[in-house]
Amino acid sequence: MTKRTKKRSYRLSARAESQAETRQRIVEAAVALHEKLGPAHTPMSAIAERAGVQRLTLYRHFPDEAAMFAACTAHWGARHPLPDAGLWDGIKDPAARAAAALAAHFDYYAGTRGMWAVVYRDVGLVKPIQPVLAEVEEHLDAVAASLAAAFRWKGAAARQLGVTLRHALAYSTWRSLEAGGLDTAAKVSLVSGWLAGLPAAFKPRS
Known part of the structure; x- marks a missing residue:
């Protein structure tokens, strides 16, 4: 050269x-x-x-x-990747696994709240946001489905379990619970209570 x-x-x-x-x-x-x-x-x-x-x-x-x-x-x-399943997949007890996944997502929202607040606010106004949020929703769908499957419930209880987990994982749910003054531990405890009460809701009434 x-x-x-x-x-x-x-x-x-x-x-x-x-x-x-x-x-x-x-x-x-x-x-x-x-x-x-x-x-x-x-x-x-x-x-x-x-x-x-x-x-x-x-x-x-x-x-x-x-x-x-x-x-x-x-x-x-x-810089702010979504919570990795490795944080909870190794936990055998399904309730404890769900609690760990919820805590990871709640802490994630707490640390990134500024961006999520404006992104969800502007999603209807800025089209490029929409596919990004669609990917986030797919992630949450997959997490909820995986957590629900670990419980091995059947029928209506299983469907309600999936719906409850998916609702709990949503940013909007975190925001609502955050507005109520709950920290991560309190949020997880509340949702764990929802999950624990589901089987009784579907027991036959005498």
């Missing part, structure tokens, strides 16, 4: 690094504004201003809001 070639290679590498840094700065600015204002109330111009770049530069990296939102989602999701 000649000196000229090495110099050109260095310039290209430095340029690529600079572009990557600019892109990252834009994404971080967008995430911060989305969490503060909500996606529906964060114009591209505000993102450019916070990132310290011209709008032309921003659009060079992200040609539209869909591309911007996709990058933000990937960035935020990598």
Whole structure:
């Protein structure tokens, strides 16, 4: 490799690094504004201003809001992944397993409440949010189904168990219980009480 070639290679590498840094700065600015204002109330111009770049530069990296939102989602999701099933799958007792899964999700919502509040608020206004939340709903569906299966209940009780677990895992349920002043332990205790009472609700009456 000649000196000229090495110099050109260095310039290209430095340029690529600079572009990557600019892109990252834009994404971080967008995430911060989305969490503060909500996606529906964060114009591209505000993102450019916070990132310290011209709008032309921003659009060079992200040609539209869909591309911007996709990058933000990937960035935020990598930092705040949904609770992993490994936290509860190894627990044999189904009630204790459900309690561990609920605690993990309740703690997760508590730590990420700012973003979830604005995302759920703006979902009807910003279409790119909708497939993201659909994936979250699928995750919660799968968790609820897995937890319910471990109880090995049958019939109506099994169906009600699945519905109760799915309701308990929802962000909206956490938000409602949080508004009632319950901490994670109290939330889990309350839902565990719901689950414990289900079999009696389906016993034949004398």
